[in-house]
Amino acid sequence: MSPSLRDTLLDEARHLFMREGIESQSLEQIINALDVSPATFREMFRNKADLVMQVTLYDIERQKREHHELFARVASPVGRLLSLLEMGIRDLRQVTAPSYFPDLVQHYPEAWEAGQQHLNSYSYPQLHGLLNDGVVQKQLRGDINIGLVSKIIIEQLNMMLNEQIFPSSRYNIAEVFRSVYLYYFRGLCTEEGIQAAATYFARM
Template identity: 25%
Template sequence: MEVKERILAAAEGLFLQYGFRSISMDDIARHLAVSKKTIYQFFSDKDEIVCLVATRHFNREKELCKERIFDQAENAVHELLQVSRHIKTTTMNANPSIMFDLQKYHPKAWQIFKDFKLGFILQHLRRNLKQGIEEGLYRADINVEIIARLRLEQIQLAFDASAFPPTEFNFFDIQLEFLDHFIRGIVTEKGLQLLTEYKTKEHHHAQ
């Protein structure tokens, strides 16, 4: 792995664990056992690293979601549940402050996230809802655009420490409750039956 890629990989791990604000260029250099001068040979400042880390992360997310979820899901309900598991895997050790830090201290990187959210995520939510309606799993009378944006904001709301203090709430528990509430609000009787079957299987596998 080339030096620049090593720096970005290390920075991403540190940012996810401790938040963007808490990690300095010194911390990254110390973690890699290199001089700060070495890092400045590749990056002008911390903000550039944060932006490149964000771009790298979201590009990887697009590839993973396509390969492991969208191309393999059995139906629209199964896809949403698979996305939920993926969120659990990718955010299990994430610091709850990352979204707040990104928005407040790194506006360019925050814009990268917004582009990912309003582009990739929203596009696939719309597609999932339309697919679910066609499969007879979601109610035909839902407003796809409104419901897609509602789900989009639910995902981000779980990161809001003012609404859900991390000392009181587990991030993934919030996401699970949101998803369960969301799916039950849009499924048909057929969709609910399928959801129950998937949850029963998941419960048995967890035991």
């Protein structure tokens, strides 16, 4: 089966899940929504759990591609950090189904764990490197503990997605994300960093 069709289906499924949730739809409803024959679907995906896992891995690769393109455009460490923040807010605003993250956590633990592993093996080193560059270029405070701050940023994400702390029925996840990270990043910046980031802060 052609990779382009597979990627198209994965992207459509990603948007479908974010819009409608995962558990609210049967596999038959998902296949119908993707406008693909059951036979074609089963050539690519074993079952619903396999689809959810492949969507998760597809989305991780999409993010990596976007980050690569971003870093080619933006040289400033603070600019890169805040551009990553903007991307995160944009992605979370696409999640309109309150059940999306709870569905992942409760019903698809392997896919959720794949996302957690991505945070630890990719996002943490990425943040650590950007924070270090920001300190070296005097855009970020020189007294920050880079390893600890990197860990805090990752754990803040886990906190935001915790239904016990921010139930999706009461809180808009994109607004929580903005409120947590925007002010935290501002506090990490030197005066020079704040000036470099002024346009980002103004539009968030």
